[in-house]
Amino acid sequence: xxxxxxxxxxxxxxxxxxxxxxxxxxxxxxxxxxxxxxxxxxxxxxxxxxxxxxxxxxxxxxxxxxxxxxxxxxxxxxxxxxxxxxxxxxxxxxxxxxxxxxxxxxxxxxxxx
Amino acid sequence: xxxxxxxxxxxxxxxxxxxxxxxxxxxxxxxxxxxxxxxxxxxxxxxxxxxxxxxxxxxxxxxxxxxxxxxxxxxxxxxxxxxxxxxxxxxxxxxxxxxxxxxxxxxxxxxxxx
Numbered sequence: 515x516x517x518x519x520x521x522x523x524x525x526x527x528x529x530x531x532x533x534x535x536x537x538x539x540x541x542x543x544x545x546x547x548x549x550x551x552x553x554x555x556x557x558x559x560x561x562x563x564x565x566x567x568x569x570x571x572x573x574x575x576x577x578x579x580x581x582x583x584x585x586x587x588x589x590x591x592x593x594x595x596x597x598x599x600x601x602x603x604x605x606x607x608x609x610x611x612x613x614x615x616x617x618x619x620x621x622x623x624x625x626x627x
Numbered sequence: 628x629x630x631x632x633x634x635x636x637x638x639x640x641x642x643x644x645x646x647x648x649x650x651x652x653x654x655x656x657x658x659x660x661x662x663x664x665x666x667x668x669x670x671x672x673x674x675x676x677x678x679x680x681x682x683x684x685x686x687x688x689x690x691x692x693x694x695x696x697x698x699x700x701x702x703x704x705x706x707x708x709x710x711x712x713x714x715x716x717x718x719x720x721x722x723x724x725x726x727x728x729x730x731x732x733x734x735x736x737x738x739x740x741x
Binding site for chain 1: 628659661663668669670671672673676720722724727728729730731732733734735
């Protein structure tokens with residue numbers, strides 16, 4: 515079964531609102547990455563988190579890695595129409611070699627102007 | 628950033644035929660490439676890890692004889708879907724990276740088997 519769970523699967527947001535997508539792993543991760551896939555496109559790397567409790571910001575996006583290195587979140591403030599797409603978290607288990615990422619199901623974000 | 632090129636972007640074939648998908652790293656060498664399958668509105672499922680000069684490593688449940696992977700050079704990996712059937716219709720996507728940090732994805736191939 516899927517090792518990395520991601521919720522919600524679908525998020526309808528009014529422009530200007532904030533939202534958060536969450537990612538949980540059944541096993542400890544050595545790192546977690548976030549990707550964004552626009553409709554009809556391919557996943558594009560956003561960020562990687564490695565340290566326990568790490569928080570990174572990219573403009574309106576805030577990424578967090580849990581203390582136990584089993585969960586992560588992506589928070590977007592003041593959503594814009596350009597934020598439309600599906601956001602995937604992808605975790606690398608401590609027992610796996612680099613690149614063998616376990617992808618979450620993704621959160622599809624729809625933004626209403 | 629690094630560029631990964633994937634061709635074709637879309638292919639329609641008859642049931643029983645084989646289809647080859649190419650994945651190229653354009654500005655870096657990739658000893659390892661990854662192949663995924665993605666169903667509509669679902670996640671990327673890792674199918675196999677392609678290793679240059681050696682056999683690919685397949686994930687559990689993925690048929691090696693159905694999905695043939697060849698990684699003959701440091702810039703090219705191919706995925707051949709043999710004797711394709713309608714249930715093989717899907718979006719196939721590859722990834723690679725020059726860094727042990729982030730993956731760069733190809734643009735994907737939408738396979739439709741009639």
